[in-house]
Amino acid sequence: MSAVAPETTTTGLREGAFGNAVALSCRECGHRIDLGPHYACPECFGPLEVAYDFPAVTREEIEAGPRNIWRYKALLPVPTDIEQSPNTEPGFTRLLKADNLARELGIDTLWVKDDSTNPTNSFKDRVVACALSAARELGATVFACPSTGNLANAVAAAGARAGIKTVVFIPSNLEQPKQVNSAIFTSNLVAVDGNYDDVNKLAQEIAAEEDGWAFVNVNVRPFYAEGSKTLGFEIAEQLGWRLPDQVVIPVASGSQLTKVDKAFQELIKLGLVEEKPYKIYGAQATGCNPVATAFKAGVDAIRPVKPDTIAKSLAIGNPADGIYVLDSARRSGGAVEEVTDDEIREAIVLLARTEGIFTETAGGTTTAVLKKLVETGQLDPTLETVIINTGHGLKTLDAVSGAVGPAATIAPSYDAFAETGIGQA
Ligand SMILES: *Cc1c(COP(=O)(O)O)cnc(C)c1O
Numbered sequence: 150m151s152a153v154a155p156e157t158t159t160t161g162l163r164e165g166a167f168g169n170a171v172a173l174s175c176r177e178c179g180h181r182i183d184l185g186p187h188y189a190c191p192e193c194f195g196p197l198e199v200a201y202d203f204p205a206v207t208r209e210e211i212e213a214g215p216r217n218i219w220r221y222k223a224l225l226p227v228p229t230d231i232e233q234s235p236n237t238e239p240g241f242t243r244l245l246k247a248d249n250l251a252r253e254l255g256i257d258t259l260w261v262k263d264d265s266t267n268p269t270n271s272f273k274d275r276v277v278a279c280a281l282s283a284a285r286e287l288g289a290t291v292f293a294c295p296s297t298g299n300l301a302n303a304v305a306a307a308g309a310r311a312g313i314k315t316v317v318f319i320p321s322n323l324e325q326p327k328q329v330n331s332a333i334f335t336s337n338l339v340a341v342d343g344n345y346d347d348v349n350k351l352a353q354e355i356a357a358e359e360d361g362w363a364f365v366n367v368n369v370r371p372f373y374a375e376g377s378k379t380l381g382f383e384i385a386e387q388l389g390w391r392l393p394d395q396v397v398i399p400v401a402s403g404s405q406l407t408k409v410d411k412a413f414q415e416l417i418k419l420g421l422v423e424e425k426p427y428k429i430y431g432a433q434a435t436g437c438n439p440v441a442t443a444f445k446a447g448v449d450a451i452r453p454v455k456p457d458t459i460a461k462s463l464a465i466g467n468p469a470d471g472i473y474v475l476d477s478a479r480r481s482g483g484a485v486e487e488v489t490d491d492e493i494r495e496a497i498v499l500l501a502r503t504e505g506i507f508t509e510t511a512g513g514t515t516t517a518v519l520k521k522l523v524e525t526g527q528l529d530p531t532l533e534t535v536i537i538n539t540g541h542g543l544k545t546l547d548a549v550s551g552a553v554g555p556a557a558t559i560a561p562s563y564d565a566f567a568e569t570g571i572g573q574a
């Protein structure tokens with residue numbers, strides 16, 4: 150594969166380019182290769198993951214770091230001087246105690262990890278910041294991605310700040326706000342007539358043909374994926390350095406969910422939190438439910454689907470990490486559940502009216518799945534629970550613009566207002 154310029158092979162890396170990361174390791178067979186722009190195991194084609202040799206890391210060292218994901222730089226594949234390079238500084242988003250929503254759903258203790266406040270208003274800024282560091286260290290000249298929307302926004306913005314050429318590929322039927330939120334940062338937004346899985350295939354072809362391209366979720370995917378760990382690190386740190394009992398996470402490719410699990414495991418291994426059982430739950434839309442279907446059927450194989458849902462940021466019909474989501478959910482005693490588009494819309498409004506958080510369709514999916522898990526007895530309402538809101542509602546206004554609006558349209562007179570009854574208790 151000619152993913153980066155020939156003069157920037159792994160041998161051309163500067164010392165400490167990937168921090169405490171030491172190799173890429175195959176998730177399937179454990180085979181190890183040198184750090185570089187690779188994503189598939191040369192032995193078995195399994196996915197590659199970043200492997201580390203962690204030094205002792207203390208809570209105090211982390212707490213003394215910046216209020217963004219780089220406070221965890223010792224646990225990421227980034228150099229120790231990462232803060233010197235222009236990037237978007239995402240992370241350390243709010244962990245909100247959601248008492249009103251908890252009461253509504255009959256849950257004792259509920260938190261919302263609100264990632265809608267990242268620089269481009271989704272959790273994707275975390276993974277892209279790590280991918281940008283890798284692209285820079287590997288000497289890439291183009292920063293690119295196939296995207297269901299949010300990733301394109303994050304890549305385009307981070308590339309602009311880094312001063313590197315960006316090219317982002319999206320399905321042409323994507324929501325208008327997500328198109329504008331990319332095109333504002335890059336002149337190279339490419340709309341492809343096809344669904345996400347078609348766009349992803351095209352990206353793999355380009356990555357194989359072109360030199361110097363870092364596709365964040367293709368050839369630098371192992372580095373990109375590590376960024377999702379910071380969600381798990383932050384949840385634990387913000388709870389006072391302990392793990393929650395249950396966490397509900399939306400599933401597109403499945404990378405985020407598996408990396409939150411990996412983050413919890415690393416915190417335990419490093420002695421940063423006490424070891425305890427926790428359950429991991431995945432959330433999908435019924436219009437794109439390949440992992441939920443496999444979970445319920447009790448099978449290991451994921452059968453790809455053709456997505457048809459308002460939750461476009463979760464619309465990956467052939468999820469790369471789907472089988473590992475099944476593994477996390479089953480091993481931890483969690484579940485993978487699905488909800489309809491109507492349930493997603495209702496949950497967006499519910500979260501907004503109980504907690505003042507406007508989520509996009511992905512967060513609507515997560516909130517609706519939480520509700521369903523409680524109602525079906527799959528999630529214990531007496532245990533401490535965290536849900537992750539991964540994106541901002543302003544990006545998917547169309548999803549709810551038919552469901553909410555003015556309660557009345559009136560003449561500018563007191564009588565007209567009085568007639569509406571809105572002033573009454
Ligand atoms: C990409 C995305 C996800 C899920 O990401 P995966 O790691 O691919 O499962 C969830 N929510 C939002 C808003 C996203 O953009």
Ligand SMILES: [Zn+2]
Pocket residue numbers: 175176177178179180190191192193194195
């Ligand atoms: Zn392998």
